[in-house]
Amino acid sequence: MSKLTPVLSAAWDQADSFTIDGYKRNGGYNAIAKALGMSADDVITTIKDSGLRGRGGAGFPTGNKWSFIPQGDNKAHYLVVNADESEPGTCKDMPLLLANPHVLIEGIIIGSYAIRANHAFIYVRGEVVHVVRRLQQAIADAYKAGYLGKNILGKGYDLELTLHAGAGAYICGEETALLDSLEGFRGQPRLRPPFPAIAGLYAMPTVVNNVESIASVPAIINNGVEWFQSMGTEKSKGFTLYSLSGHVKNPGQFEAPLGITLREILELAGGIRGGHQLKFWTPGGSSTPIFTAEHLDTPLDYEGVSAAGSMLGTKALQIFDETTCVVRAALRWSEFYKHESCGKCTPCREGTWWLVQMLEDLEAGKGTEADLDKLLDLCDNIAGRSFCALADGAVAPIISTLKYFRSEYIAHQTNGGCPFDPVASTLFDAVGAK
Amino acid sequence: MFTNEELGTMDQIIARYPKSRSAIMPLLHFVQSIDGYVTERGIEMIAEKLDLSTAEVTAVSSFYTQYKSAPVGEYHVGVCVNTLCAVMGGDELYKTACDRLGIGNHETTPDGKVSLERIECNAACDYAPVVMVNWEFYDNQTPESLRELVDGARAGNPPAPTRGPKKLRTWKENSAVLAGISDGLSGEGVQAGEATLRGLKVSKSAGGKK
Numbered sequence: 281m282s283k284l285t286p287v288l289s290a291a292w293d294q295a296d297s298f299t300i301d302g303y304k305r306n307g308g309y310n311a312i313a314k315a316l317g318m319s320a321d322d323v324i325t326t327i328k329d330s331g332l333r334g335r336g337g338a339g340f341p342t343g344n345k346w347s348f349i350p351q352g353d354n355k356a357h358y359l360v361v362n363a364d365e366s367e368p369g370t371c372k373d374m375p376l377l378l379a380n381p382h383v384l385i386e387g388i389i390i391g392s393y394a395i396r397a398n399h400a401f402i403y404v405r406g407e408v409v410h411v412v413r414r415l416q417q418a419i420a421d422a423y424k425a426g427y428l429g430k431n432i433l434g435k436g437y438d439l440e441l442t443l444h445a446g447a448g449a450y451i452c453g454e455e456t457a458l459l460d461s462l463e464g465f466r467g468q469p470r471l472r473p474p475f476p477a478i479a480g481l482y483a484m485p486t487v488v489n490n491v492e493s494i495a496s497v498p499a500i501i502n503n504g505v506e507w508f509q510s511m512g513t514e515k516s517k518g519f520t521l522y523s524l525s526g527h528v529k530n531p532g533q534f535e536a537p538l539g540i541t542l543r544e545i546l547e548l549a550g551g552i553r554g555g556h557q558l559k560f561w562t563p564g565g566s567s568t569p570i571f572t573a574e575h576l577d578t579p580l581d582y583e584g585v586s587a588a589g590s591m592l593g594t595k596a597l598q599i600f601d602e603t604t605c606v607v608r609a610a611l612r613w614s615e616f617y618k619h620e621s622c623g624k625c626t627p628c629r630e631g632t633w634w635l636v637q638m639l640e641d642l643e644a645g646k647g648t649e650a651d652l653d654k655l656l657d658l659c660d661n662i663a664g665r666s667f668c669a670l671a672d673g674a675v676a677p678i679i680s681t682l683k684y685f686r687s688e689y690i691a692h693q694t695n696g697g698c699p700f701d702p703v704a705s706t707l708f709d710a711v712g713a714k
Numbered sequence: 715m716f717t718n719e720e721l722g723t724m725d726q727i728i729a730r731y732p733k734s735r736s737a738i739m740p741l742l743h744f745v746q747s748i749d750g751y752v753t754e755r756g757i758e759m760i761a762e763k764l765d766l767s768t769a770e771v772t773a774v775s776s777f778y779t780q781y782k783s784a785p786v787g788e789y790h791v792g793v794c795v796n797t798l799c800a801v802m803g804g805d806e807l808y809k810t811a812c813d814r815l816g817i818g819n820h821e822t823t824p825d826g827k828v829s830l831e832r833i834e835c836n837a838a839c840d841y842a843p844v845v846m847v848n849w850e851f852y853d854n855q856t857p858e859s860l861r862e863l864v865d866g867a868r869a870g871n872p873p874a875p876t877r878g879p880k881k882l883r884t885w886k887e888n889s890a891v892l893a894g895i896s897d898g899l900s901g902e903g904v905q906a907g908e909a910t911l912r913g914l915k916v917s918k919s920a921g922g923k924k
Contacts, residue, residue, distance in 0.1 A: 284913050284914075284916060284917035284920075285917075286913065286914050286917050289910075289911075289913060289914050290914070292905065292906045292910060292911055292914055293906070293911050293914055293915070293918075294905070295904075295905055296905070297905045297906070298900075298905050299901070356732070365837045366834070366835060366836075366837060367835070368796050368797060368798065368834070368835040368839075369798060369835065369839050370835070370837060370839070371837045371838050371839045371840055371841075373837070374837040374838065375906060375907075375910040378877060378905065378906065378910075379905045379906045379910065399732065405837070406743070406778075406780050406849070406892050407780065407792075407833070407836055407846060407849045408836070408837065408849060408851075409848065409849045409850055409878070409883075409888045409891050409892065410850060410851065410875070410877060410878040410879065410900075410903060412891055412892060413879075413891060413896070413897070413899055413900040414900050416891075416894070416896050416900065417896065417900035417901070418900075420896070442730050442731065443894065444736075444739065444740070445739070445740065445743065445892040445893075445894070446739070446778070446780075447739055447742065447743070447778035447779070447780040447781055447892075448778050448779035448780035449777065449778050449779065450834065461739070462736055463733070463735060463736055464733075464735035464736045464737065464738040464739065464764075464774065465735075465774060466773060466774055466777040467777065467778075482732060482733055522913075523839065523840060524840065524912075525798055525839035525840045525842055526798055526801075526802065526839075526842070527802075530909075530912055531839075531840040531841075531842075531909050531912070532840045532908070532909035532910060532911070532912025532913060533840065533909065533910050533911075533912060533913050533914075534912065534913035534916075535913050535914070535917075536913070548913070548916045549912065549916075566796075566797065596839065598797075598798050598839065600798075600801065604801050608801070609797050609801065612795070612796065612797040612800055612801075613796075613797050616796055616797070616834055616835070619834060620834070622777075702801075702805060702806075703806070705801045705802065706801075706802055706803035706806055706843075707802050707803050707842075707843070707854075707856075708803055708806075708856045708857065
């Protein structure tokens with residue numbers, strides 16, 4: 281028996297799953313009639329009671345986020361969907377939108393109705409043109425069908441939906457940077473408070489939710505709170521997409537109840553690639569401290585991963601086998617954070633450059649053991665000292681790789697360079713790389 | 715000068731937003747769809763349309779890596795060299811592309827056909843190693859497939875994206891889509907690749923839920 285629970289992914293194997301006809305054939309857009317027949321407060325209560333938590337990384341309860349929007353304030357409210365998926369390893373929202381953009385739109389209609397918003401936005405990353413096409417067509421078709429625009433389904437509710445393509449900045453996945461970007465500025469995080477629920481887009485009350493969180497809403501409205509709560513663990517309810525990548529036989533998307541373990545997912549995916557063993561992995565993208573084989577049975581829910589010293593994050597399970605140099609991995613992730621630091625806060629802007637320089641030396645075998653302590657000291661002066669979590673993410677791969685693989689860092693020094701052959705970790709042989 | 719039609723499109727883009735300044739990003743994509751990169755005349759026109767200084771527009775343009783300050787190729791090749799793709803072959807692929815094209819990072823072939831960029835994670839890790847051309851997915855690349863891809867691009871006949879339209883569109887054409895102008899191709903291409911369906915297939919072959 282499989283432990284998987286395909287809900288979002290249930291119809292992805294149908295060739296027209298991304299069209300409005302395909303979506304409706306599978307029961308799509310039934311939930312809006314139900315939701316618009318409820319009071320907005322009841323919709324919020326339903327989502328609160330379901331226990332749905334944010335699927336974009338932080339895990340904040342979605343219904344609570346919605347309930348923070350002040351009511352009766354005579355201000356414009358906004359729902360903004362964060363589709364700027366770019367955390368390294370994370371690859372769930374883009375295939376979801378490619379296969380079924382309408383489920384997001386249906387969730388947006390319900391969420392916007394609940395928070396009394398009449399204008400919603402999807403901020404999609406710009407480096408995925410075909411996903412943008414699918415969203416454009418889906419929005420146009422939803423307008424034509426009367427699911428968007430004036431007086432939706434004759435229920436007296438109006439909603440405009442605008443698609444906004446980003447332009448290649450990881451930081452815009454941070455919700456306040458995303459809002460600045462959407463307002464037409466450089467995407468740099470804002471100091472909080474005020475939180476977006478009070479002063480978000482155009483300084484109006486705003487909810488920012490991840491794609492998968494909003495896409496989960498129609499199923500909850502259709503099937504009810506009890507159904508949703510029948511999946512998952514005590515504090516982490518429901519189903520979610522786990523994205524398995526790297527040195528595994530069969531990488532891909534696995535939709536399962538929260539709390540499944542990597543051991544279970546690996547079994548379903550045919551295990552690590554032939555003749556190799558698991559060395560290290562990320563539970564939720566590069567900003568979440570790495571795990572090793574000793575964490576194979578850690579429940580992959582919000583609490584389980586935290587208790588083991590990391591974060592559930594985006595559930596991006598990046599798997600690396602014994603051919604992978606951990607210092608090279610840490611260096612490459614550090615180069616990413618250096619590239620993506622928005623430059624607003626000094627510890628992150630300057631610190632990420634220092635981290636890369638030190639790691640370059642260490643990978644080349646030119647470091648000393650004292651450098652390892654200096655590296656940790658540097659991390660300590662970056663994490664928690666900037667506006668947003670990018671700085672915290674930047675140090676996570678370094679601190680965690682040093683925790684589990686300090687001897688490998690030292691081996692680079694005694695060896696006078698990297699002891700690994702990078703070709704051994706590729707999927708093709710050296711001859712082809714000429 | 716921009717044509718009246720182009721100026722009209724700019725006005726339509728601005729009308730999508732409650733506040734005009736929000737249109738700056740789609741307008742920059744739109745300028746790239748006409749000029750191929752963010753030109754001086756493009757910045758001046760956006761500034762005029764949004765009642766901003768050219769410095770304010772440039773400040774935004776220079777923040778985002780997809781906006782180019784110099785021309786790129788008709789086919790802009792991005793090789794993912796973030797950790798997972800790099801480890802699984804992205805570093806070798808990047809070398810392959812450099813060797814085959816005779817150019818480096820952020821450079822364009824002399825004929826203006828192909829440009830190259832080292833890119834960060836593009837949300838397709840289950841298809842690693844990944845290459846993007848004009849921001850379309852080329853999944854599970856090998857040195858052989860990449861050589862075919864860049865050779866085809868130089869000859870003006872690149873292979874189709876793995877998950878995308880039947881025929882690869884040019885940099886300018888795809889920039890227009892990013893500006894919010896539909897090219898009507900959303901119906902082309904697969905709904906999902908093999909890796910996307912992996913869990914669903916396992917679940918179905920195991921005989922259903924739970």
